[in-house]
Amino acid sequence: MLERIGSIGVSVIELALRVVTLFNRPKTTPEELEAAKASAPGELIDLNERRLDEERRSRLR
Amino acid sequence: MKKLFAALSVAVSLVACGPNVVRDAARATTIAGNVLSATREQLIQIRRAELDACTDTECLNRIEENWRAPALAFESARVAHRLLVDALVVASIAEQDGISIEALRAALDALANACDDLIAALDLAGVNLPSELLQAARLVTGVLRTL
Numbered sequence: 001m002l003e004r005i006g007s008i009g010v011s012v013i014e015l016a017l018r019v020v021t022l023f024n025r026p027k028t029t030p031e032e033l034e035a036a037k038a039s040a041p042g043e044l045i046d047l048n049e050r051r052l053d054e055e056r057r058s059r060l061r
Numbered sequence: 062m063k064k065l066f067a068a069l070s071v072a073v074s075l076v077a078c079g080p081n082v083v084r085d086a087a088r089a090t091t092i093a094g095n096v097l098s099a100t101r102e103q104l105i106q107i108r109r110a111e112l113d114a115c116t117d118t119e120c121l122n123r124i125e126e127n128w129r130a131p132a133l134a135f136e137s138a139r140v141a142h143r144l145l146v147d148a149l150v151v152a153s154i155a156e157q158d159g160i161s162i163e164a165l166r167a168a169l170d171a172l173a174n175a176c177d178d179l180i181a182a183l184d185l186a187g188v189n190l191p192s193e194l195l196q197a198a199r200l201v202t203g204v205l206r207t208l
Contacts, residue, residue: 028153032087037146039094041101044135045128049105053112053125060118 083152086165086208090145093172093201097138100179100194104131107188127186134175134182141175144168166208173205 045053111124148168152161176198183190190198 028081028084028087028149032084032091033149033153036087036090036094036149039091039098040142040146041094041097041135041139043139044101044104044132045108049108052109053121056112056115057118057121060115060121 131182134179138175138179141172169205173202176202
């Protein structure tokens with residue numbers, strides 16, 4: 001009898017955990033995702049740096 | 062029965078206050094991106110100063126060659142960051158789904174590895190980042206690996 005009550009108890013806890021996991025866990029907000037996207041760095045040697053490199057090279061030629 | 066309800070309420074409150082890997086990863090990705098952007102600004106200034114000090118094209122060739130590996134390492138970190146953002150978007154749609162969380166963790170590790178490679182490439186090329194930035198980068202790689 002005690003075993004059955006125990007196993008029912010465990011099932012109830014599992015079910016409750018699943019429900020809480022689904023509905024109560026703080027979701028990732030669109031703003032947090034946008035902030036992650038916006039933090040993307042640019043190229044190290046981008047078009048501007050390449051243009052400056054070329055200008056420097058032509059000055060020294 | 063009282064004990065069962067007590068255990069249930071403790072378990073429920075633990076899960077309700079528990080972490081959300083996707084949310085934590087989103088925040089860590091933003092911080093990593095900001096540290097990479099700050100590193101980029103510093104590296105551009107250092108590279109420009111080195112090249113501006115040249116008085117002949119041989120010097121330009123040597124310095125440009127020296128910056129090739131760090132530039133490639135930075136590009137790898139940039140791509141890893143972009144892939145991490147993609148993994149985040151998928152994981153946020155499939156909130157707490159096991160497979161997307163595993164993919165997210167792999168992407169977090171990949172960015173941490175790429176940041177380590179960048180630090181190593183800069184060291185090999187003899188480029189010295191400001192110590193605060195270097196510490197921030199190491200802290201970020203640590204955080205990315207613990208999520």
